[in-house]
Amino acid sequence: MLAGDSALVRYVAVSLIALAGSVYSGPALAYRPFDGTDAAVAAPGELEVELQPAGVQREQGTHTLIAPWTVLNIGLSEGWEAVFEGRGETPLSPSGPTELIDAGAFLKHVVVPGSLQEKTGPSVATEFGVLLPDSTGNSGAGLSWAGIVSQRWDWGTVHFNVETLLTREHRADVFVGTIIEGPTKWKVRPVAEVFYEKEFGLEETVSGLVGLIWQVSDKLSFDVAYRHAVINAHPLNEIRAGLTFAVPLRFEGAHNR
Template identity: 80%
Template sequence: MLGNEALPIRCAVASLVFVGAATCLAPAFAYRPFDGTDAAVADPGELEVELQPAGVLGEQGTRTLIAPWTVLNFGLEGGWEAVFEGRGETPLGPSGPTELIDAAASLKHVLVPGSLQDKTGPSVATEFGVLLPDSTGNSGVGASWAGIVSQRWDWGTVHFNVETALTRDHHADAFVDTIIEGPSKWKVRPVAEVFYEKEFGLEETVSGLVGLIWQASDKLAFDVAYRHAVTNGHPVNEIRAGLTFAVPLRFFESAHVK
């Protein structure tokens, strides 16, 4: 387990490594800054990185630095993708130690190729995985399963997520989410997200997000968003900003050549 003093340094190093990797990019479309996801996976032999170098969350008089928030998507054959994610949290007011939280490992699979795969009709995918313990506290191991439906039109794209989980504290959890994006051909497109989540016996959250995604090129996308939520009757405000890029996996390409 990482020590509290080492975590901020390692988080900063990880951010620099990921940003530096952007010099050898492959095409990517951002699915930051959302809590939900889309019914698509990375291409085989591609590592797609979703990175938030820094964000700020305010709740009940406290501020927390969210840095880095990282999702690694490894494209596999047959419409599969391996996903590894987690984020660092450092209390700012009052200050406190950095924690690694919300770490998870999962598999995502496109069940029905559709408009996100340049075919007709909705794209349908599923994602299931293991929720890993936080770096501090007494959290355990959990599990999650989600169903995702996406449809792209000329005017925009809609993604619908339904997820159920057994949390790290072994509570049942339900999550329903809708993402709406502007036209995919726009260089800068507006985005919005609304979700409802209930962790039974513990908390209930209604959340709304608005933001922008700037497709700087077919190889790089930046995002910025503001989220306002109400959890158990008290407000939560969050600023998110990050980038998405993809890197070809050389060892995967070498294996296919052989």
């Protein structure tokens, strides 16, 4: 088998593992292309898929392929959704084996419907769940809880996130972030995110992201973003590109049979 064929097989295998891991097993907080999220959930009976087919990360002279990054949002009932996530990482230089990391299973609930639900005032949501062990190493399971507040105006939308975690290595972790988006009526809107995260006893991260979201329709969008972070005084740069689409879990034809 050629080297290119081997890489392709490995990528496809990890794609299936990530997707299967998401569906059958299940970081909290996800809204492309951000690390944080918004105070909205998928409609009941709808599957929303967030997919990054390929992204590149550079840190301290090493390059890593971030692919695939899959998030499944399943609308359960009014104001409730299940969220399942998994991400593949393949070191490129130096090369190394592909890992499945940051897998988890979560529930998200809109506590107070607001501007994101076509009502007045801020939307308030909570998300909580289980962090699953990585595919390699000695990591265990963890827990997370997050609070999200979103407010939409004519000029744009702001999402504020606060998350607390018990990591897979059983350390305390806190995450505080803000997302700012341009006007929703624009087909292509600019977006940005800043966040601070501290995993006690291990690392401290300050991160900034800028990007664009192309809203093709209510059910389809594409995104691209550049992220720069400083982790324990070491820089990290990342390019993200992906899409989000929604499909019904039950089709009308199947329902009528």
